[in-house]
Amino acid sequence: MPWSKFDCTYTAPTGGRQITYCDALREATDQAMVHDPRVFAIGLDADDRFGVFGSMRDLTHKERVLGTPISENAMTGVALGAALSGLRPIHIHLRVDFMLTAMDQIVNYVAKWQDMFGRQGKVPLVIRAIVGRGWGCGAQHSQTLHGWFAHIPGLKVVTPSTPYDAKGLLLASVADDSPVVFLEHRWLYKNTGAVPQELYTLPLGKANVLHRGDRLTVVANSLAAMHALTAIEQHDLDVELIDPRTIKPLDLDTITASVQRTGRLMVVDYDFPFGGFGAEVVAAVTERAFDSLRQPPVRLGFPDRGMPSSGVLERAYYPTPDRLAQAMTAMLLGEVVPS
Amino acid sequence: MPWSKFDCTYTAPTGGRQITYCDALREATDQAMVHDPRVFAIGLDADDRFGVFGSMRDLTHKERVLGTPISENAMTGVALGAALSGLRPIHIHLRVDFMLTAMDQIVNYVAKWQDMFGRQGKVPLVIRAIVGRGWGCGAQHSQTLHGWFAHIPGLKVVTPSTPYDAKGLLLASVADDSPVVFLEHRWLYKNTGAVPQELYTLPLGKANVLHRGDRLTVVANSLAAMHALTAIEQHDLDVELIDPRTIKPLDLDTITASVQRTGRLMVVDYDFPFGGFGAEVVAAVTERAFDSLRQPPVRLGFPDRGMPSSGVLERAYYPTPDRLAQAMTAMLLGEVVPS
């Protein structure tokens, strides 16, 4: 089952078959399972009629999709044990918040297993989870946490923003011999885009430039990348938009080169603001491209508190394309950036 | 039980009674329990003859020290439930790594409880844990994670570096009406320093300037602060050393003001390098004091991988005062800083 033959570096096609982000995930899962009998999926409600918001429905190999009890911690260990015993599991969580019950397994076991034994073994394990705001779901069902997982050595963290990326990166994650945390924003599921039919993998650790521009580099992933793109296009801003696609490994080369050209950096991180991905990008770019920066970098994200439930509070809590556009415009004008 | 009357802002005494960091923690715990009958301690092996490396031995109110089974997740919930029912628990972990089994409770419950209900209630809960390297303990018994906890809204994160701070900050944490994660480095336990006998609390969110200097601002907490101090003193460096004492709230005012004067920033963060505390300080200071920075900020910490066990590998993995001194010297000379 040589996975490497599917490696592909071409950029997203602009024409051709258009499918949803959800269908791209489904197709990737299906193709992975068909191509490699070692691939199986496991997760609470992964096998039910809702099929993880549709991303698991009608798979060719249903017999390799297993439901589980509400036992996310042990189930992560089960997935790890299976990965150490010849299989390539995809462990699925309907919400990233439920993964918190499994942090011992994720941080102490999954992430450490290779380092702990001198990197002698493989741990081909993908953990998929849906992230981000729902609809009045409150503090326990709305988290994102990509930067938090990336803090832990031994975990790759992937956050696709487009259908094309969703498919290619999920297949690359399954093909990878180390653990990958694969985070899908619920609000991207219905987005459509061109996606090749055949099996292909995109490199983990390679950013995607979503928009070319000269005066400001905006780094944004997942839903934030799509919002930033909307903001830039609607206001026709001279902004370079970089979607790192994988939070870890992080493609600092692409980001730094862009900042060296534009002289300005903004990170849009739909997550808690302290530390995390946004801080890492600002810190790493400042360390590397200090002399190119013309003004202080800016981070945009959530307030430093748990998510509220009421609609009015949600609308104040979460950034929108409009608010991103305002911030970019202010930054380009050298004004104080509204956060 | 008015705790506020013990608030104290004086800086550490230079003379007077010298006790260890461990004894300072013990004294704080004892005084908290004597002063306020609502305070109790609970933890795996908290009640055994080793008394959490001595920090729990010979307490006046032994009857308020409870051992637990290896059930850290539920025990965190138990502590939270007790905090919501009239008590002020101190939940203790012999190692921060064991807290990972309790992340659902810590992140989804403890941290969110106040935000989730519109900040109507109090959650007076302290979670103490010993952090940092042991001795050949490997990847699962050596983590630090202060920046990781600080990423989560709703948690205060305290990391005392001196006996004086250990006592005053532990008492302040117990006095606080919101959850505090209190992290003690094992290697600081035997350090001695002047500690007043009486009950006093130090403000959470106020940094301590450990060394005055004009040419470089070094931010370092916990063991890193002590190592940085050794480096500065041994090499007589013109460096301002700021120990934030609390990672969250973070005293950016003090740090920024110092960088505005020195023009240079180095963060020594004995933790994983991606995101976290080091990244936050570099990012936040760059955002606030961009024009004052004369050269790129520098971060020093661990390699981005799990801790090894073998002594030779440990000695390469962990920074030392010597390595810090070299890095500071190089930075002051404008050279490339060895990481």
Next chain:
Amino acid sequence: MTRPHTINRERGLRLLRTMRTIRQASERIAALYPSNVMETPVHLCIGQEAVAAGVCHHLRDEDKLFLGHRTHGPALAKGLGLRPLFAELYGRSTGCSRGFGGSMHLFDPAHGLPGSSAIVGGSIALAVGAGLSAQLQRADFVGVAWFGDAATNAGVCYESLNFAALRKLPVLFVCEDNGYSNVMPKSAHSAHDIESLAKVFMPTVAVDGTDVLATFAAAGEALTAIRAGGGPRFLHCKTKRWMKHQGHEPCDLGVVDRDRDCPIQKLETFLRGSGLLQGAESTQIAQDIEREIDDAIAFAAASPFPTPELLEA
């Protein structure tokens, strides 16, 4: 376990009133839900009213009840008002959680509701902590853990049972077993039998959770034992969920017979048979409750929304 029920009129009517309140409030929520006035996921308790009413009638304001995601029934039975409930569902600042919680996160400490949680299982431990607090303070309140059948799969449930039993804490574990975790039947999520498992740790009683007099009696005995210092007790209530796991639609799993399984009908039949309920009393109660619900909804709809400044850290 099938002793003949005995109950006085006042108790009988209180139980009926509570169950009807839960039922009618839930049905109103279901009716309003498609209009999106409530921007929050709801897990309704229709069909399960007997557990809430039967258990909570023994609880005092000081007793601390920790709920999961399926909150409305037990919260109302414990004393939460209809106004603060509806205002919370409407996302208003007058809601019991000031609009920050939504359906899954209800807060009313004055009535012994220190909060509820939408992560399955974890709140069981909080109830044990309340019991520990009572024990350490020599206070006589009780911690009550409220959870579904599938929560018994979460490790935190076992850890909690063990600790409560080890320290003989005043804790009542209430398992509201509707046989499902969303659409997954119990046979797919539990290899164990819940009663046998709980019995490894503490005295356990199983009751018909659609029979309010049975749950009332069993909860009464359990709480008497707990308050007498007898340590924790486990109440396993088999019941039926009439609605889908979440939202306003009826359950389509085909396991509910609304005549056979209705806890309200069961109680009314019993009360009428015993001469404790007469003529149009039941209709009168229903109408009173409708008016209270009308009032609560009017209150909610007229209440101000919370302001974004409240989001400041």
Next chain:
Amino acid sequence: MTRPHTINRERGLRLLRTMRTIRQASERIAALYPSNVMETPVHLCIGQEAVAAGVCHHLRDEDKLFLGHRTHGPALAKGLGLRPLFAELYGRSTGCSRGFGGSMHLFDPAHGLPGSSAIVGGSIALAVGAGLSAQLQRADFVGVAWFGDAATNAGVCYESLNFAALRKLPVLFVCEDNGYSNVMPKSAHSAHDIESLAKVFMPTVAVDGTDVLATFAAAGEALTAIRAGGGPRFLHCKTKRWMKHQGHEPCDLGVVDRDRDCPIQKLETFLRGSGLLQGAESTQIAQDIEREIDDAIAFAAASPFPTPELLEA
């Protein structure tokens, strides 16, 4: 359960040899430990050898054994060599984990040791995952979970028992019950009886874990059932820990009687009584093992240290 033991000479001597290897290697570690040649915390298995030997003699290289912090005994019994073990304790690049693991993290996939973990309880789930892998691949290997009495308090243990039982996975749960979690006795950490608890999920057998013939017999039966597709089995082995929880010093909890409780002496007495062991054979075995240990230590001491470049991310 007390059937008369039957065993042939070859098996008897193999069991003896394994137990002696564990004992002597452990004693050598204890003797060398104060000199700090091994910079790693050690949890010795002296007194518990019968469990390792009895169970592991039924295991094949393909069977996957997941260990906790108390590794040396079962790892040696499963096939880990003395050289890679000692080299790992010495922190050398020739160690089974290349110096990255230390005593608590041993790795030898060729002998069915995919790794061990020092966070109590979690590795139980990994063994269940190995069992799942066998089931999905229709392979006939078995997952073996190895853990102490106190690990039964961790939620992950119950979650693992439930899932293994639900899917009837080929998993053997081995609880090496030495009655203690560090210095905390079982009565302080477990309200439940381990056997009763396990029985809620699967067939469970209790054996005297200081009697290697008893553990050998029970493990044999359990594994035969598992390999025949009978689903998981639980083996509860009561044993004694002769040393302190960690380090080289004898246990000071006063619960061990080294004559009465010695698994090696027990087996030797039986073998001599049955005429299966004669004269100086035992001394000869001990001497052979000493030489192997000498060799392993010489190997370890002469091996290079790992180089820091290996730390690169």
